[in-house]
Amino acid sequence: DAGVIQSPRHEVTEMGQEVTLRCKPISGHNSLFWYRQTMMRGLELLIYFNNNVPIDDSGMPEDRFSAKMPNASFSTLKIQPSEPRDSAVYFCASSTNHGSGEQYFGPGTRLTVT
Amino acid sequence: AQSVTQLDSQVPVFEEAPVELRCNYSSSVSVYLFWYVQYPNQGLQLLLKYLSGSTLVESINGFEAEFNKSQTSFHLRKPSVHISDTAEYFCAVSSGAGSYQLTFGKGTKLSVIP
Numbered sequence: 626d627a628g629v630i631q632s633p634r635h636e637v638t639e640m641g642q643e644v645t646l647r648c649k650p651i652s653g654h655n656s657l658f659w660y661r662q663t664m665m666r667g668l669e670l671l672i673y674f675n676n677n678v679p680i681d682d683s684g685m686p687e688d689r690f691s692a693k694m695p696n697a698s699f700s701t702l703k704i705q706p707s708e709p710r711d712s713a714v715y716f717c718a719s720s721t722n723h724g725s726g727e728q729y730f731g732p733g734t735r736l737t738v739t
Numbered sequence: 740a741q742s743v744t745q746l747d748s749q750v751p752v753f754e755e756a757p758v759e760l761r762c763n764y765s766s767s768v769s770v771y772l773f774w775y776v777q778y779p780n781q782g783l784q785l786l787l788k789y790l791s792g793s794t795l796v797e798s799i800n801g802f803e804a805e806f807n808k809s810q811t812s813f814h815l816r817k818p819s820v821h822i823s824d825t826a827e828y829f830c831a832v833s834s835g836a837g838s839y840q841l842t843f844g845k846g847t848k849l850s851v852i853p
Contacts, residue, residue: 629782658840667845668783668829681840716782725771725790726833726841730782 627651629731631717637737643705646734649698650719658728659692659702660716668716674700675722707738741766743830745844752820753852760815760847762804762830772813773831773841774804783829789813800824825851 630649638644650657659671672682674694682692689708694700704711714735718728744763752758764770771790775783787798794806804815813830830844 668843670840673840718783725788727773727785727788728783728841730775730784732782 629717629719629729631715631731631734633734634732635735635737637739638707639739640708641706642738643703644707644711644736644738646702646715646717646736648700648702648717648731650700650717651729652698653721654719654729655697655722656720656728657694657700658718658720659700660718661713662716662733663713671702704736707736709738712736712738741770741832741834741842743832743842743844745830745847747847748845749848749850751850751852754822755819757818758816758820758824758849760828760830760849762813762815762844764811764813764830764832764842766811766832766834768834771833772804772806773833774798774802774813774815775829775831775843777827777829777846779826786815786828820849820851822851822853824849 632647656675658673660668662668671684672692673680677694692702714733716730716733718730720728742765746761773788774786776786777783787796789796789806797803802817804813806813827846827848829846831841833841
């Protein structure tokens with residue numbers, strides 16, 4: 626199994642631009658999670674999906690952030706417009722509904738907004 | 740609601756010395772407990788987990804953790820650390836089977852000094 630796949634691995638963009646981060650979960654996993662990690666705030670859960678449906682988006686910072694999961698094998702996290710304070714590492718993770726809650730993380734996307 | 744407290748944000752230790760990383764949790768229900776490790780510039784990887792049964796669980800690289808229900812703790816230990824153990828370690832809790840979410844601690848950075 627290839628594990629959770631994220632793209633791009635690095636993204637540098639200018640303030641005001643739209644940024645789209647992509648995630649492919651492990652095949653057969655029902656739940657998908659988007660996290661953000663910064664030095665100041667640590668690891669934060671942004672949103673999670675179960676069976677492609679958003680269950681809890683209370684961690685999404687503001688309306689500039691949106692996430693979609695059009696099918697079981699693909700999800701996107703979009704920031705529009707981006708701001709320098711969005712600079713962080715964004716992780717995607719997936720898990721099954723029938724396990725212990727154990728999550729498998731992707732390698733992350735390091736976003737820098739200048 | 741659940742919470743996880745990792746009291747030490749940074750732990751420096753000399754190579755071949757023992758180490759303990761502390762984790763305490765609070766929950767009103769039975770829990771599953773996890774330790775994740777994050778090496779520099781990588782995603783989080785599961786190190787070990789407690790679901791049920793023996794309260795002492797071990798990883799393949801020499802770490803162990805003991806579930807203590809009365810003290811609501813799940814401390815991580817290793818009798819002799821290596822340079823390669825330098826990483827950030829996260830404790831996490833889920834509220835058992837069928838739970839979709841993990842609650843993470845803020846992490847402990849372990850630095851192994853040659």
